[in-house]
Amino acid sequence: MTRLAIFDCDGTLVDGQADVCDTMEQAFIQAGLPNPNRNEVRRTVGLSLPVAIKRLTPGIGDEQAAEVVACYKQLYFARRSEGLLYQPLYDGIRDLLENLRTAGWLLAVATGKSDRGLNACLEEHGISDMFVSLQTADRHPSKPHPAMLEAALFEAGVQPGQAVMIGDTSFDILMARDAAVRALGVAWGYHTPEELHEAGADAVAEHPAHLEELL
DSSP states (O other): OOEEEEEOSBTTTBOOHHHHHHHHHHHHHHTTOOOOOHHHHHHHBTBOHHHHHHHHSTTOOHHHHHHHHHHHHHHHHHHHHTTOOOOOBOTTHHHHHHHHHHTTEEEEEEOSSOHHHHHHHHHHTTOGGGOSEEEOTTSSOOTTSTHHHHHHHHHHTOOGGGEEEEESSHHHHHHHHHTTOEEEEETTSSSOHHHHHHHTOSEEESSHHHHHHHO
16 A cells, blocks of 8 residues: 655754744844744744744734745845755654655655745755655645645545654644644654644654654
């Protein structure tokens, strides 16, 4: 039976929180807004950018939110162009991906990143060719809407019962539940294991080798 493992990116495959938090703070400053709480920024990683900004600044108008989005994208692109981004793979992730493919799993990504951001990240680590489907915020509603997972299932040619969503936030777990896909959390990301269990995770992996066991 064909099996599909769908991974979140930030907080699951790579640790990019420092760049996200720094860029968000700079974007808020450029837009004339007070610095957002850094821990709250960290907790919004995984959401589409407009949704994250509105969560960080309740009551913000659409025009000002769009300004922050534009500032963030410009600043993040500049950091990437200047070689300043630091988003390393978590220890053990490369081995996990290779082992799953050897075992016959298909792999996919469902992320709040843009197409450009995700492609650059995967290319940086030389793992782009490992995935049969890449779903991003550019083409779908923000998590936890299930559209990303539905598209990944379609592109991989598998049914929900043949797939598992793997992520570090409650947004990932809720998305999986809405798509009728098995949900596994990871403990090394941006939401706590308790939050992942409360959202409905079937289990939470303590490290990549543990995740391989669960799969």
